């Protein structure tokens with residue numbers, strides 16, 4: 465569970481075609497990184513997959529089923545927003561429980577999933593605090609915890625570490641990679657940071673002006689960038 469396919473997906477905002485026809489398959493369990501400069505369409509693509517934005521044409525498939533018109537809550541995907549999207553007036557426990565409450569998950573099952581997510585993210589001692597009483601890294605873990613408890617088919621991250629300082633970013637990068645190792649759930653991770661892309665990805669999708677310049681493993685892109693744009697982005701010596 466967690467294969468995502470895009471077939472000739474396009475997106476227009478008014479007269480502007482932000483995503484020209486785009487084909488891409490993300491395999492079940494893959495850690496796929498979308499990388500590219502600001503404004504190239506990374507967030508738009510992620511929002512189309514999540515269903516937060518309607519595609520203009522094409523098909524989005526999830527595990528072989530056409531999900532193009534499926535509402536976001538029914539796609540089985542969890543978007544991880546930056547930590548400032550937490551509810552400041554709610555405890556960590558309530559923040560994490562919130563999506564389960566919305567989905568009508570029974571109380572005892574909620575407690576089990578919170579317990580398990582808190583253990584995985586080292587938040588067990590912080591469940592009764594409010595977000596304002598946590599460090600930036602802890603807040604980001606709560607945002608991830610809120611996604612984990614939905615037991616999604618895939619996690620969608622949009623530059624989750626961009627408002628953390630450099631040292632913290634390295635630690636969180638490792639934590640997210642470890643989480644992927646443990647859960648083996650599909651993750652799509654958007655970043656404009658090539659180090660994140662190179663160190664975290666099974667597969668990197670290099671985007672430029674809404675189209676895919678190249679797809680490959682970090683090593684493939686490093687060894688054989690298709691052009692100077694990709695080489696520049698990946699930091700390879702071509």
Ligand code: ADP
Pocket residue numbers: 477482500501502503504505506507508509
């Ligand atoms: P990235 O995340 O790679 O920085 P975005 O996906 O946010 O890029 O934006 C891609 C392009 O689409 C940009 O030119 C942006 O201005 C445009 N865009 C994004 N959202 C909207 C919108 N709601 N209405 C109009 N244009 C938009």
Ligand code: MG
Pocket residue numbers: 506507508
């Ligand atoms: Mg963006």
